[in-house]
Amino acid sequence: MTDLQDAVHEGLTVLRQLIQIDTTAGAGLESKAALWLCRRATERGWQAKVVEPQAGYGSLLTTFKGRSEDALLLLSHLDTAPVGSVGDWSRDPLSGEIADGYVWGRGAVDCKGLVAVWWAVLLLLERTPLERSVVWAAAAGEETRSPWGARWLREHCPELRRCSGVLNEGGGWPLRLGRTPFAVCQVGEKGYARLLLPEGRAYACGQVRIHARLPEAHRTLLRSAGGVAGAWAARLEGAAAVWFTQWMQRNSPHALDPHEMFCHCFEVRRSVEYPGRHELICRALPGELMERVLDHGLRRWGLRLNEGCDLLELDEPTASPLDDPLYEAIHAAHDLPVLPYIASGRSDSSWFRNAGIPVYGWFPHIDADDLMRMHRPDERISVAGFTRAVERLYTLVSRFAADPAEAATKRIPLRLR
Template sequence: MLSVKRISDRYQQQAVDVLSSLLRFRTVGDSSTVYHEAVSYLDKTARQMGLTSQIMYPSTSRPLLVIKLDGQSKETLLLLSHLDVAPVSNDSHWQYPPFGGYLAKDAIWGRGAVDCKGLVVVWLTILRWLQEYRKRLKTSIIFLVTTDEELGTGDSLRWVVERISTKKYISCALNEGGGYPIQFGQKSFLTCQVGEKGHSLFFTTEQDKIKKIEPKKRDKVIHLSQPLSAVSHHLVKILLPPLFTQVSPRLLTAILSWQQRNSPQQLDLTQLFFHQAIIHSGQDSLSLDFRFLPDNMRSIEETHQNLQNRLRLQGIRWILQHCSPSTSSPIHHSLYHCIHTTINSICPQFNVIPHITPGYSDSRVLRLMGIPVFGFFPLITGTPITNIHSDDEHLKTSDLYYAIEILLEIILRVTSTPTAGLL
């Protein structure tokens, strides 16, 4: 399936063993003891591989791990992943225990196999290979493993990046969020996450004005179209003839939905082409929940006002309860180009398409700090992403092996030449 193979069976077996071990740590909720045990295990494993690692403490309950590999210059590529995982609602609903790390049916089973302990093991294996084979890299590499990503605050990542002595030399980063296979018609693609929607939550208690809001607007998702963003425009140009960039978002959604109807995993196209709003009814109040696409033409305040105007909610005093801005990385960046060309070179049955995700990860923290981030954990043999945050999460061993090969090739290409930025 790949035209390159650098990783030996010995590396592959160790990757499976380390992932199985990591999955046995119940790193969920506020189990501070387990986080320390998991990070200590990873630190010990990294040191046994000959890597330079350090445990740091943004808080007493949530340690993190920093692994460095020096290159010939201070310019730095950042690799991200996390050890904390989503909760498990009921262990008995799983085919195999969610914190057992079982190897069965050609897959490793457990909460966090895909999100995101699998990627931890991918980065660790790649760094071990680079260290063992003494590859002289022009670019340095820092691998950060956090334990609070699922909280959504980004506190640990923000804390550690501010303390990295070479922070100003961080040129770009690779993280989770993309790499999922999608089929449009007869063509196969891998997503690359280049941005995340923003999220704002408002509420009001103005009873007289609440009564005037039409019932049909309440408690349902309202899709609000906008002109195609740079990401959506690029996506449409890849998937359809050029004239379709002038077509309305609703028609594009219908056309592309039909094209991907036979794809085992599908893009939520409404998330790519529309802002979304939900007006939640309460007994004495209303809340207004916005999920909005990146828009470099408007400030976040202007975006809020524009969305409220389009919903005809002017004149209501909305109180802002939560706001997380949308973020995006430029699709003309050299790292995105490297991902694209590497896939075309070693895995030509796939092409790469940019993707904006509705939820947010630690990538937004770096983007808000001015560091371009691209989410790419390639699962080319079809590990189901629907099991993430759900029952029976697992990672196919073939996807683990291929992800190591693909991301190693990308990193070799990125670190062999300075990552200049925009092309």
């Protein structure tokens, strides 16, 4: 049986070698990484394959079969943000170098770090009797919302259609509210719309925020973390919720943006795609249809949605339930109280939530400083954080997917020297 130290060692090896494979988003480079992972997986006897609906956009699918048809999906992606200027990095961004207790390179956290964590978790699951099947997907095209990545897999692969729950990136971050440490679990994402504004008018670039009715996730966060004062802020909503959250996070190493948490956010900017024109970007919380939010926001500029505005992109907000067994398992398996939150960005999670499948962003124990380096120079992940993530996620997955009789007595195989 593989123990934790061996699993972590191999996971770090996988991470370092993946970083050395350039999978910059939008270039169709993921197949090389997917094929490399597939060869390594099949050498271990895993049921693995590469799915490539478009040349270069290959994704890895690996299945550990359980006794039931129900399955848990472990989601990750192979593409990365561009490196940018190599001169801004203190180390080679495609080296996967280990130094000072960190693995350095593009994708170390987002998202090759999670790819490698799932690899280590599967090593530990190799001989675990499973009730639920466990499916691992290392998908192409996440950073560009490509139609050839997780979206295509969900629509065309039977393995993913059987999944009733998904664990993905996007949460697990440490958060201190007042004197109490928490971890945040991403349970939804704001909607996104991009509109081309009418010509012949003067627009000032800038941002506008409109207070929204709080989604249940953020009501729960305020009530759980803030006691009586938090319940008061949740009831008053608006500026009270923003102020209270800012004040509660004053000593937190990583802070959530309270305006994104409690407001529909609008931004007017010059269009790159249409020179000489302006675009409106909207990020809207769950609870209202995007069309209604957009119409409300456009009135700030004296505009109406159906009068001269061209809709370029539209994604509705998504949210997963807070009473789902997978979310409850996340609470039970973690060493800190867990709070739900709605993310302002978009990820592959939306493809599954839109199909009615609960998704929870949960990549725990990543240092706050490492989170700030995603999509920036000197991206890195600490070896200690990687190890803790493997341990916690193995505990979660094994308890949730294992045979109930096995799960009752399950202990992680430790042998740290």
